[in-house]
Amino acid sequence: MSIQTPQAIRGTQDIFGPDAEAFAFVVETFERVRKLYRFRRIEMPVFEKTEVFSRSIGETTDVVSKEMYSFLDRGDESLTLRPEFTAGIARAYITNGWQQHAPLKVATHGPLFRYERPQKGRYRQFHQLDAEIIGASEPQADVELLVMADQLLKELGIDHGVTLMLNTLGDGESREAWRAALVDYFRAVKGELSEDSQERLEKNPLRILDSKDPRDKAFLADAPKIDDYLNAEAQDFFGKVTSGLDAAGVEWTRAPALVRGLDYYRHTAFEFVTERLGAQGTVLGGGRYDGLIETLGGPHTPAVGWAAGIERLAMLVGERETTALEAIVVVEDDDLLNWGIKFVANLRAGGVTSDLLASGSPRKRFDKAAKSGAAAIFALSMKDGEPSCRTKGDEAVLKRLDGMMHRAVLAAKPQ
């Protein structure tokens, strides 16, 4: 008679050890950098009414029909685990009257949920960092966000091999003209496109531009370019973004085929990409979404933001060690257990990273302590009928711990 252990949900992760340390390092670095730029921390609900996402994302796409975790609550209301941060933040901006704080710079991070087939760097529950500027129409907002992203990657030590790909989708008018030209162009050669792209032609023509199929690639070089459809205003906006990046010393690469599927995106679109993560190379992405807040019933509100996958950043960061062990207290005689407990408590209260080793065969404890990598070992044992503490460690470490050690020993030593 054995109990069947329930399995973890597909696409969820139990992160432990050096991977978890890398994850924490990413979050800690983001928190530090975000404060440098005065982005205010917000905490958001993990679920919302389904409309928050379906209305902003658009009913038609696979995204809504297949890839959201939606369910009915007890009142038969459809709720959805957040698949992104932006829509929820836009909702909060409207329902809390945050217009009074505009232009509002906010940042958050946490878990998101998408019903997808897991693969490298893609999970059903995954985690993102997020930064948004709401109520700012100037290109300087785009620039500030990108400079912050750039600094974050540098401080994570992963800027080498990660490139900022930058594009503009123009304003509403330019974007529509370009889209129409693309549809005309691809429709003329429809029969020669891949099956997938023939589908895309109807549903999401911009996406043909990043097709991986060689049949499609043949036509991409001569496809209409957004630059030929930008009006003066849109051109000026993009120019200010690029010159701002240059002024701040942020390197970027023009990516004319970089697009966004959703209609509310305007002007700047960008992705920091790497070759090092297989097929999921985008590590941080975002853009300007001036149309979003209106689709949720709010006033016209220009906004721009980005999100970054914590798991993907953590993979680039690589494994990280847990906090180094400074001192380990070994109880070599079980009668001295309480001394050990008090000893290590005093060390920790004094800010020394330490462990207590008091289990298993007493004879093997010292060897285990030696293997633990601790900079200093304090071994408690009986010597000539007296409790005694023997120390081992590098001179410098012992010296630094000296005052601490004496206090810990004296305060805790029995009799």
Place this chain on the structure above:
RNA sequence: GCGAUCGUAGCUCAGUUGGUUAGAGCGCCGGUUUGUGGUACCGGAGGUCGUGGGUUCAAGACCCAUCGGUCGCCCCA
């Protein structure tokens, strides 16, 4: 939704053309040795070979199904 590939101890893996009681290293537990000591040796616990069927005198190995992992396609807010 589609495709490829993998699944043997807690971990990393071995296991020949199908052939006795499925192994090693690491880790864990205990013992001996050493005794300012990170050593060496001995022993122990731990396996429904992912699961269920099938082929066969005989299956960890071959076939089918199923579950799970990994990678890719689609999608990518």
